[in-house]
Amino acid sequence: xxxxxxxxxxxxxxxxxxxxxxxxxxxxxxxxxxxxxxxxxxxxxxxxxxxxxxxxxxxxxxxxxxxxxxxxxxxxxxxxxxxxxxxxxxxxxxxxxxxxxxxxxxxxxxxxxxxxxxxxxxxx
Numbered sequence: 262x263x264x265x266x267x268x269x270x271x272x273x274x275x276x277x278x279x280x281x282x283x284x285x286x287x288x289x290x291x292x293x294x295x296x297x298x299x300x301x302x303x304x305x306x307x308x309x310x311x312x313x314x315x316x317x318x319x320x321x322x323x324x325x326x327x328x329x330x331x332x333x334x335x336x337x338x339x340x341x342x343x344x345x346x347x348x349x350x351x352x353x354x355x356x357x358x359x360x361x362x363x364x365x366x367x368x369x370x371x372x373x374x375x376x377x378x379x380x381x382x383x384x385x
Contacts, residue, residue, distance in 0.1 A: 263287045263359050263374040270355060270379030273347055277383070281342040283357030283376055291315075294360040295333060295340040296372055299353035299381075306356065306369055310342060314363040322367075325351075347383045354378040 269281040283295070296311035310321045310331040319331050330343040340357060358372035366372070 263293065265357050265359060265374055265376035267355065267357050267376040267379040270381045272382045272384065275348055275383055275385050277347050278343070278345045279347065279381060281344065281355055281357075281379060281381075283340045283342075285338045285340075285359060290338040291335045292361065292363060293374075294363050294365055295331075296358045296360065296366070296369075297331060297340075297342045298356045298358060298369055299351075300356070300378075301353040304353075308367040308369065309355070311360075311365045311367065312340065313365045318365050320365045320367065344381070347381075349383045349385045352381060352383050354380050 264286045265283055267283045294313050297309040298306050299309050300306040312319045312331045312333050316333050328346045333340040356378045357376045359374040360372040
């Protein structure tokens with residue numbers, strides 16, 4: 262079992278920045294690829310970014326490329342999502358997820374463990 266706890270969400274004005282953190286416990290963190298997903302009200306949960314076990318490979322959805330950066334610190338069992346130039350359409354609950362394949366994958370069904378989510382609200 263892997264337990265994931267997200268933090269860092271909040272209310273920010275358009276153009277602002279937030280950094281989300283997700284700390285894992287329970288199993289060897291380095292064994293897992295990590296992903297960030299988001300779910301806006303009334304919509305499906307969708308892929309945002311992912312990083313492989315070493316941090317050497319990352320992938321982003323087109324809408325956040327150049328604005329968001331995913332990174333991980335395996336010594337701290339933590340994955341981060343730095344979000345800059347935020348837009349109102351980024352408003353959603355953000356979830357981190359751990360995938361035992363270790364590979365960067367965009368399908369939410371490829372991830373085995375999920376956090377409880379953290380709310381990000383961007384005002385215009």
